[in-house]
Amino acid sequence: MEVKGIVAVVTGGASGLGRSTAERLVAAGAKVVLADLPGSDGDEVAKAMGNGTRFVAADVTDTDQMNAVFDAAEAMGPLRAVVHCAGRGGPIRVVDREGNPGSLETYEMVVRINLIGSFNVLRLGAARMSKNEPIDGERGVVIMTASVAAFEGQIGQIPYASAKAGIVGMTIVAARDLASHQIRVCTIAPGTFDTPILQRVKPEVRETLAAAIPHPRRLGRPDEFAMLAQQIVENAMLNGETIRLDGAIRMPPR
Numbered sequence: 001m002e003v004k005g006i007v008a009v010v011t012g013g014a015s016g017l018g019r020s021t022a023e024r025l026v027a028a029g030a031k032v033v034l035a036d037l038p039g040s041d042g043d044e045v046a047k048a049m050g051n052g053t054r055f056v057a058a059d060v061t062d063t064d065q066m067n068a069v070f071d072a073a074e075a076m077g078p079l080r081a082v083v084h085c086a087g088r089g090g091p092i093r094v095v096d097r098e099g100n101p102g103s104l105e106t107y108e109m110v111v112r113i114n115l116i117g118s119f120n121v122l123r124l125g126a127a128r129m130s131k132n133e134p135i136d137g138e139r140g141v142v143i144m145t146a147s148v149a150a151f152e153g154q155i156g157q158i159p160y161a162s163a164k165a166g167i168v169g170m171t172i173v174a175a176r177d178l179a180s181h182q183i184r185v186c187t188i189a190p191g192t193f194d195t196p197i198l199q200r201v202k203p204e205v206r207e208t209l210a211a212a213i214p215h216p217r218r219l220g221r222p223d224e225f226a227m228l229a230q231q232i233v234e235n236a237m238l239n240g241e242t243i244r245l246d247g248a249i250r251m252p253p254r
């Protein structure tokens with residue numbers, strides 16, 4: 001599907017990979033609604049993007065708030081693409097140093113935001129798309145964001161790895177399920193990307209992370225994620241797949 005002229009929603013669009021994806025889609029001629037938490041920089045970021053980009057404050061786990069995001073998008077035209085980038089970590093150990101079991105509350109919180117939030121965005125976005133007129137045999141495309149932690153979660157990442165693995169598991173089922181609606185679903189599993197999370201860590205830590213990537217030996221640039229998201233929108237044969245975007249890194253245990 002051509003990006004020019006389509007309406008897209010980007011969650012987590014106020015920062016990092018989501019922001020970069022929104023910038024690229026806007027530059028390619030899409031009309032974009034950014035969804036992010038109320039405390040985020042969404043308003044300023046949307047204004048800086050221009051081309052009528054709008055910010056709607058929403059928690060991806062909240063149905064009413066996400067419906068308000070999709071309403072704002074449909075006010076601009078039929079919703080054709082959703083790029084779901086909102087997510088966060090929250091480390092726990094299965095058993096801590098004192099022998100206590102890991103926090104069930106933290107586990108639930110991280111799974112809720114990353115996994116339940118992804119299903120919420122997928123189902124609400126796809127329901128809107130299912131009512132679109134097809135263009136070149138397709139009604140829309142949903143792109144979700146996992147992580148290489150879905151495959152090689154590191155010590156401490158048990159909730160995050162569980163949630164991201166759930167997103168990987170959802171991808172083929174969702175693509176099969178939505179095929180009759182002519183809606184595609186793909187997932188991007190990034191390695192280590194240079195987003196605000198990593199921009200806050202010490203230079204030595206960033207260098208160590210970069211050195212662990214076989215080639216290219218540097219952190220991923222957010223626009224490299226955005227390029228793949230754009231290609232997934234444009235390439236109708238990409239469907240039901242999780243694509244690792246990681247410079248061949250395989251994460252060690254810690």
Ligand SMILES: NC(=O)c1ccc[n+]([C@@H]2O[C@H](COP(=O)([O-])OP(=O)(O)OC[C@H]3O[C@@H](n4cnc5c(N)ncnc54)[C@H](O)[C@@H]3O)[C@@H](O)[C@H]2O)c1
Pocket residue numbers: 011012013014015016017018035036037040058059060061085086087088089113117145146147148189190191192193194195196197
């Ligand atoms: N940066 C990396 O190296 C990396 C690697 C693997 C996976 N990822 C995944 O990529 C995605 C984007 O990460 P990023 O590095 O751009 O992080 P980021 O923190 O820069 O951006 C994430 C955005 O999501 C928003 N968000 C968090 N919870 C939300 C919620 N409940 N509802 C709405 N918005 C919410 C945050 O406010 C933030 O603006 C995440 O899903 C993350 O797990 C990132």
